[in-house]
Amino acid sequence: MHGLMMEQQLLISGIIDHAANYHNDSEVISVNTNGGQTRTNYGEIRERALQLGSALLKQGMNKSDRIATIAWNNHRHMELYYAIPGMGLVSHTLNPRLFPEQLIYIINHAEDRILFFDQTFIPLVDAVRGNLKTVEKYVLMEARDEEIAKANPWLDFYEEFLETGDKDATWVDDLDERDASSLCYTSGTTGNPKGALYSHRSTLIHAIVSATPDVMNISARDSILPVVPMFHVNAWGIAYAAPLVGAKLVLPGPGLDGKSLVTLLNEERVTFSAGVPTIWSGLIQELRDSNTKLPHMERTVIGGSACPPSMIDTFRDDFDVEVIHAWGMTELSPLGSVNNLKNKHLTLSQDEQNAMRVNQGRPPFGIELGVFDDQAKQLPNDGVAQGDLYCRGPWVISEYFGGEGGDPLVDGWFPTGDVATIDDDGNMTIRDRSKDIIKSGGEWISSVELEGLAMAHPNIADAAVIAAHHAKWEERPLLIVVLKEGKTFSTEDMQEFYDGKVAKWWIPDAVQLTDEIPRNATGKILKTKLRESFGDVLLS
Numbered sequence: 101m102h103g104l105m106m107e108q109q110l111l112i113s114g115i116i117d118h119a120a121n122y123h124n125d126s127e128v129i130s131v132n133t134n135g136g137q138t139r140t141n142y143g144e145i146r147e148r149a150l151q152l153g154s155a156l157l158k159q160g161m162n163k164s165d166r167i168a169t170i171a172w173n174n175h176r177h178m179e180l181y182y183a184i185p186g187m188g189l190v191s192h193t194l195n196p197r198l199f200p201e202q203l204i205y206i207i208n209h210a211e212d213r214i215l216f217f218d219q220t221f222i223p224l225v226d227a228v229r230g231n232l233k234t235v236e237k238y239v240l241m242e243a244r245d246e247e248i249a250k251a252n253p254w255l256d257f258y259e260e261f262l263e264t265g266d267k268d269a270t271w272v273d274d275l276d277e278r279d280a281s282s283l284c285y286t287s288g289t290t291g292n293p294k295g296a297l298y299s300h301r302s303t304l305i306h307a308i309v310s311a312t313p314d315v316m317n318i319s320a321r322d323s324i325l326p327v328v329p330m331f332h333v334n335a336w337g338i339a340y341a342a343p344l345v346g347a348k349l350v351l352p353g354p355g356l357d358g359k360s361l362v363t364l365l366n367e368e369r370v371t372f373s374a375g376v377p378t379i380w381s382g383l384i385q386e387l388r389d390s391n392t393k394l395p396h397m398e399r400t401v402i403g404g405s406a407c408p409p410s411m412i413d414t415f416r417d418d419f420d421v422e423v424i425h426a427w428g429m430t431e432l433s434p435l436g437s438v439n440n441l442k443n444k445h446l447t448l449s450q451d452e453q454n455a456m457r458v459n460q461g462r463p464p465f466g467i468e469l470g471v472f473d474d475q476a477k478q479l480p481n482d483g484v485a486q487g488d489l490y491c492r493g494p495w496v497i498s499e500y501f502g503g504e505g506g507d508p509l510v511d512g513w514f515p516t517g518d519v520a521t522i523d524d525d526g527n528m529t530i531r532d533r534s535k536d537i538i539k540s541g542g543e544w545i546s547s548v549e550l551e552g553l554a555m556a557h558p559n560i561a562d563a564a565v566i567a568a569h570h571a572k573w574e575e576r577p578l579l580i581v582v583l584k585e586g587k588t589f590s591t592e593d594m595q596e597f598y599d600g601k602v603a604k605w606w607i608p609d610a611v612q613l614t615d616e617i618p619r620n621a622t623g624k625i626l627k628t629k630l631r632e633s634f635g636d637v638l639l640s
């Protein structure tokens with residue numbers, strides 16, 4: 101017997117319809133690429149998304165065709181986020197920090213037909229467009245500008261393109277919630293990037309769960325500033341979750357430096373934000389330099405890389421901001437686990453509670469996590485057994501776009517490539533990427549933990565730990581640091597600093613100073629590069 105409920109598809113257009121209907125009073129503030137701000141609302145975004153969507157269909161786009169964007173977090177990007185899937189097309193966000201060859205590969209692989217981009221990226225698009233096989237139209241996300249038009253006759257202007265659509269357009273009505281809606285490629289630190297193709301259904305469920313109190317805890321009372329770019333796994337779903345709850349939305353455009361962010365956070369009374377650790381380092385530095393506080397901000401999600409415990413402490417103790425440490429992946433839309441306390445933890449001392457906030461948290465409803473040994477046998481969730489982290493759930497990929505790489509699943513689970521422990525509450529601790537973990541004489545050492553500790557040292561601006569080759573132990577940890585200006589840090593300083601914080605045999609063998617820790621397009625440390633440069637220093 102079926103239930104007797106109305107049959108309604110879970111579609112992305114439903115989010116913006118809802119926000120326009122019931123939260124049109126929530127402002128959307130967008131920092132423009134050329135300076136200044138646009139203040140709009142969900143109703144206007146919906147109206148313009150419909151007209152833009154109609155323009156896309158008039159352009160001859162067919163169901164599931166991919167439309168690419170290279171853009172900052174701004175209102176036009178938000179319009180595209182709804183216009184494209186609302187018309188049954190697939191929005192493909194591209195990370196401008198990728199190498200041009202990677203961009204070319206990805207765009208050709210996805211067979212994108214139209215490319216929308218912000219003014220910042222004209223030189224980038226101009227440099228790669230000769231190699232793009234399927235792109236028919238290049239649309240600059242601005243109103244017409246005669247000077248730009250003259251210098252770049254190959255591009256169209258967004259506002260003119262939008263005008264070609266019908267003002268009274270409606271969303272296409274033949275969509276199934278399982279239809280593809282958006283496409284993101286993994287950042288690919290090794291090998292070619294692969295595409296994760298989300299559906300309307302997976303996106304909706306992910307957005308609904310994201311908003312719940314033990315995840316991001318967002319509501320119509322929040323003012324949300326996603327620092328995480330809309331080109332990085334759909335801004336971790338915030339571009340969908342914020343209108344879903346009717347929150348005010350603050351889109352920072354290209355201004356991701358500490359000063360611009362602090363100004364915007366305080367001017368727009370932002371209560372909730374989200375971003376990777378490196379961005380927040382810049383923000384904390386700016387707050388300290390300018391002796392500024394964050395009187396409105398209540399909490400921020402930090403993830404994408406391990407959040408150093410000292411960053412959680414600084415936000416809490418100096419700025420009264422709660423850090424919610426989260427773990428995720430492109431293949432998981434991206435949410436996998438979130439650190440929030442349970443009822444039983446509330447009677448613990450403050451110090452005990454603080455200690456519990458450091459790990460990557462537990463899976464929300466919808467996600468199942470497990471650790472497995474190298475025979476794919478599941479290990480116990482006892483907080484000790486360390487193994488390959490697998491996961492499954494309705495917003496986890498079942499295969500990559502185009503079947504790339506074959507069947508990625510093992511017995512119905514997706515192997516994440518991370519190594520972790522999970523305790524009996526489901527709290528997960530990432531120990532490493534499996535290819536980065538340090539195997540010293542058959543024992544494993546977590547580079548993530550050593551890095552997190554190093555970041556608390558007052559002389560260290562940035563740190564990475566790699567597995568360096570070792571004559572006796574095969575691999576030993578090597579600490580690579582960028583010093584703060586005018587500071588020093590010797591091997592003896594390091595030994596003293598780690599003493600008592602980790603087991604003796606975990607303490608790195610040496611310190612290597614460097615000017616910059618190389619990172620990939622999504623802010624992750626490029627350990628392969630560091631190993632190329634420093635992997636043999638312990639042999640000599």
Ligand code: AMP
Nearest residue numbers: 287403404405406426427428429430530
């Ligand atoms: P991406 O698909 O580019 O978002 O990268 C996903 C990978 O980032 C994960 O498999 C982890 O290795 C890493 N990652 C994400 N969040 C965290 C976190 N909170 N702690 C440690 N590693 C993380």
